[in-house]
Amino acid sequence: MRAHPGLAAEATGELLELRPSGSWVSLNVTELENLTRSASGKVGNAKAVKLDLGAVSEIDTVGVWLLEKLSRSAAAGGRLVEMTGVAENYVGLVEEVRQVNRRDIAPPPRQNPIVAKLTDLGRSTLGAARDVTVFLDMLAALSLALVRTLARPRSLRVTSLVYQMYRIGWQAIPIVVLITFLIGAIIAQQGIFHFRRFGAESYVVDMVGILVLRELGVLIVAIMVAGRSGSAYTAELGSMKMREEIDALVTMGLDPVEVLILPRIVALILTLPILAFIGSMAALYGGGLVAQLYGGMGPAIFIARLHDAVSVTHFEVGMWKAPFMALVIGIVACSEGLRVKGSAESLGQQTTTSVVKSIFLVIVLDGLFAVFFASIGL
Amino acid sequence: MEHLQETSAIRVTNLVVGFGRQIVLNELSLNVRRGEILGLVGASGGGKSVLMRTIIGLIPRRSGSIEVMGVPLGGAAERATQNAATRWGILFQQGALFSSLTVKQNVQFPLRENLQMSQTLMDEIAIAKLEMVGLRAEDGDKFPAELSGGMTKRAALARALALDPAIVFLDEPTSGLDPISAGDFDALIKTLQQTLGLTVFMVTHDLASLNSVCDRVAALADGKIVAIGPMSDLLRSEHPWVKAYFHGKRSQMLQPKVS
Numbered sequence: 001m002r003a004h005p006g007l008a009a010e011a012t013g014e015l016l017e018l019r020p021s022g023s024w025v026s027l028n029v030t031e032l033e034n035l036t037r038s039a040s041g042k043v044g045n046a047k048a049v050k051l052d053l054g055a056v057s058e059i060d061t062v063g064v065w066l067l068e069k070l071s072r073s074a075a076a077g078g079r080l081v082e083m084t085g086v087a088e089n090y091v092g093l094v095e096e097v098r099q100v101n102r103r104d105i106a107p108p109p110r111q112n113p114i115v116a117k118l119t120d121l122g123r124s125t126l127g128a129a130r131d132v133t134v135f136l137d138m139l140a141a142l143s144l145a146l147v148r149t150l151a152r153p154r155s156l157r158v159t160s161l162v163y164q165m166y167r168i169g170w171q172a173i174p175i176v177v178l179i180t181f182l183i184g185a186i187i188a189q190q191g192i193f194h195f196r197r198f199g200a201e202s203y204v205v206d207m208v209g210i211l212v213l214r215e216l217g218v219l220i221v222a223i224m225v226a227g228r229s230g231s232a233y234t235a236e237l238g239s240m241k242m243r244e245e246i247d248a249l250v251t252m253g254l255d256p257v258e259v260l261i262l263p264r265i266v267a268l269i270l271t272l273p274i275l276a277f278i279g280s281m282a283a284l285y286g287g288g289l290v291a292q293l294y295g296g297m298g299p300a301i302f303i304a305r306l307h308d309a310v311s312v313t314h315f316e317v318g319m320w321k322a323p324f325m326a327l328v329i330g331i332v333a334c335s336e337g338l339r340v341k342g343s344a345e346s347l348g349q350q351t352t353t354s355v356v357k358s359i360f361l362v363i364v365l366d367g368l369f370a371v372f373f374a375s376i377g378l
Numbered sequence: 379m380e381h382l383q384e385t386s387a388i389r390v391t392n393l394v395v396g397f398g399r400q401i402v403l404n405e406l407s408l409n410v411r412r413g414e415i416l417g418l419v420g421a422s423g424g425g426k427s428v429l430m431r432t433i434i435g436l437i438p439r440r441s442g443s444i445e446v447m448g449v450p451l452g453g454a455a456e457r458a459t460q461n462a463a464t465r466w467g468i469l470f471q472q473g474a475l476f477s478s479l480t481v482k483q484n485v486q487f488p489l490r491e492n493l494q495m496s497q498t499l500m501d502e503i504a505i506a507k508l509e510m511v512g513l514r515a516e517d518g519d520k521f522p523a524e525l526s527g528g529m530t531k532r533a534a535l536a537r538a539l540a541l542d543p544a545i546v547f548l549d550e551p552t553s554g555l556d557p558i559s560a561g562d563f564d565a566l567i568k569t570l571q572q573t574l575g576l577t578v579f580m581v582t583h584d585l586a587s588l589n590s591v592c593d594r595v596a597a598l599a600d601g602k603i604v605a606i607g608p609m610s611d612l613l614r615s616e617h618p619w620v621k622a623y624f625h626g627k628r629s630q631m632l633q634p635k636v637s
Contacts, residue, residue: 026542029495060542061574065506066499092573100506103515342523343477 003057004028007035009042016046018070021055024063036066040073049074054085064090064097131357138257138335142265145258160263168229169271175228176221176275177282183220184212184283188290201295205302206309208287213314217280219366222325225272226358230333233264234354237337238347246338256338265330272326273319280318313378321369325362332358385448387412387545387577388433393442395425395432402428404601406442412544415571415578417588419623420598426581427471429598430547433579434468447544464492466545467538471553473530475522481508481533482518488540507536512566528559532566539570548580552587560584564591585624597623 003022010017018039024032043049051071053059071081086094111119149156191204237260240246249256284306291297297305336354340347388410395403402425410416420426431437433444435451444451447465475484485504489495495503505515511532517525525533531551538546551567552560564587571578582588588595589609596606599619605612613624 026489026493029493029499033495033499061506061510061539062495062499062503062542065503069502089575093575096510096573097506100509101502101515343521345478 005031005035005063007039009039011042011046014045014047015050016043016048017050017052019052019055020063020067021057023057024059024067026060026062029062032063032066036070040070043070043074043077043079046074046079048080049082051081051083052085053083053087053090056085056087056090059090059093061093061097064094065100068094068097134335134339135331138261138331141257142262142331145255145262146266148258149262155258157259157263160259161267164264164267165271168225168232168267169275172225172228172271172275173278176224176279179224180212180217180220180279181282181286183216184208184286185290187211187216187283188287189294192291192295202297202305204287204291204295205297205305208284208291209306209310210314212280212283212287213310213318215318215366215370217283218276218318218322218325219362221276221279222272222322222329222362223359225268225275225326226329226333226362227355229268230329230358231351231355233330233333234337234340234351235347237261237334238340238350241338241340242342242347261330261334264334265327268326268330269323272329273322276319276322280315317369317373317378321366324369325365328361328365329358332361385412386410386445387414387447388579389445390429390433391443391445393429393432393444394440395428395437396440402601403432406598406602408596408603408606410545410577410579411594412577413571413575414593415567415580415591417592417595418579418581418598419583419588419595421619422583424598425601426598427549430549430579430581434466434547464488464541465543466547467541467543468547469531469534469538469549469551471549473522473534475525475530475534475537477522480519480521481513481525481536484522484533485518485536485540488537492541504536504540507539508533510570511536511539512562527554528563531555531563535566535570539574542574543576545577545579548578548582550582550584551580552582552584557586560587561590567591 005022005024005028006020008019008021010019020035049071051067053067056063067083071083075081083094188204188208191207192201195201195204237246240260246256246260249259288299288302291302292299333354336350336357340350386409388408390406390408393403393406393408394401406429408429418426418429428437432439433446433451449461475481476487479487482501482504485507486500489500489503505518508515508518513529513532513536517529517533522530522533535546535548535551548567552563555563564584567578567580568591570576580587580592592609594607595609595612596603597612597615597617597620598604599617604617605615605620612620615621615624
């Protein structure tokens with residue numbers, strides 16, 4: 001159905017006559033580009049150029065632009081250019097394309113590569129400092145909102161709080177139990193395997209008990225909550241920011257921190273210790289099960305040894321860390337959510353940042369707690 | 379020329395579309411002629427957007443047939459539809475510009491995906507399209523989030539026109555624009571329709587643009603096209619919904635033209 005495009009060139013004396021033919025539409029653009037490129041090479045010696053579009057069966061913006069570009073480059077060399085034979089229904093298009101691309105666009109200023117590197121370095125340093133201020137800002141806003149809510153307890157959004165606890169606590173229990181159970185089992189198995197060489201298998205109970213209650217239980221659960229609920233908080237608040245829902249709250253005289261963020265973070269602080277407790281129990285159960293099946297240590301002995309090895313202090317140390325980790329996860333997740341800008345890309349970027357940053361901070365916090373508890377002798 | 383005017387760009391026959399138990403379009407038939415601007419009006423939630431989205435293949439139909447430029451279409455993923463898709467451009471209500479690309483890259487996107495051309499030519503074509511819709515070349519380097527409402531519509535129109543389509547679908551092109559910008563946008567659609575020889579299928583509530591731009595207006599009520607014709611015919615229509623639509627308080631500015 002479509003005629004093959006062509007561009008016949010005929011030079012008579014100083015006049016070059018160009019006759020495009022066939023279908024000059026974007027579907028044939030690769031050929032059209034080659035045709036016009038070779039034609040512009042022939043323009044060289046001519047004093048005048050005549051473009052006769054009489055044989056063109058159909059043409060669109062791309063075709064017209066290529067011919068227009070050809071005639072502009074010819075005219076730029078001081079040649080006389082004439083375009084004839086434009087079919088009636090394409091006159092408007094040709095006129096329109098004549099107007100476009102007339103202005104020179106200033107190329108973006110080139111930057112010295114060393115200066116650019118230094119600028120980048122400065123930007124990221126400032127960015128790191130800004131991260132700290134954003135965190136502190138959110139902490140302050142949260143404390144203010146908390147104080148205000150404590151002064152008027154009825155303004156606490158109980159429905160929202162309960163719903164968030166259901167979502168991030170109750171619904172997370174199966175996966176938390178499964179993963180901590182497996183981790184407890186793996187630690188016990190590895191312990192038995194290696195301790196067996198020294199005949200010290202029974203110390204596996206000490207290792208599993210202390211490790212799980214003091215460190216791993218809460219750490220694993222916090223990392224899972226950061227990935228599961230922290231990312232959800234960032235994405236929710238981010239898309240609310242994109243759809244101007246947060247601006248709407250502000251214009252109604254409500255504080256988004258009080259309405260949206262306080263219930264979320266309080267829910268995290270209340271549920272993370274519970275999840276950490278459930279997770280620790282599941283890990284101990286996993287360890288006990290492996291001790292029985294793989295190490296041949298009955299449940300009664302396991303529990304008796306656990307009783308000797310673990311003191312309440314270990315358990316307390318683990319549980320004390322949980323609410324602080326929840327606070328860090330919540331603040332990072334919510335403040336990153338509020339930093340989302342208009343695009344879908346920035347939502348994804350901020351969610352990634354939120355998860356990476358909260359996991360990093362949780363581990364750093366765990367280290368600080370280890371130092372702290374060691375120095376007060378717990 | 380005469381026989382070209384007569385052939386239809388879009389022919390919808392006995393189309394039925396429903397969700398669950400609800401039937402939205404019931405045995406609807408519609409004929410859009412080549413080279414005309416057809417305005418589609420209808421109650422909010424009455425199925426205007428559903429009709430448009432069904433034609434472009436985003437919503438599956440229960441029965442009936444759709445022909446675009448004489449080619450029968452299937453769903454959005456089918457080959458016939460995808461081939462047809464290079465012959466139409468769609469302006470979504472919110473623009474639907476890709477937010478991670480600049481305006482220029484948005485316009486170049488269909489070119490890059492469907493055709494093979496040099497980057498220089500692609501840049502020139504993109505700027506040409508932007509200038510044709512009344513944006514400046516500098517605006518091409520902005521991101522969609524940095525554009526105003528009117529500029530977003532224009533940029534989205536430039537993207538819809540990227541492949542020089544034969545048909546353009548516009549979903550409420552003037553909604554959210556002030557009357558002056560809306561008028562400018564109407565004039566732009568009219569000019570582009572004349573220069574590029576487009577067929578325009580326009581869903582709109584804007585009585586002014588129905589009156590000034592559209593060659594014909596179709597009214598959708600109860601899942602059917604209840605009236606179709608030039609604006610003056612619709613103003614004389616006896617159908618109760620059409621009467622209420624065009625003779626309500628908000629449309630009294632159109633009254634003196636009938637009588």
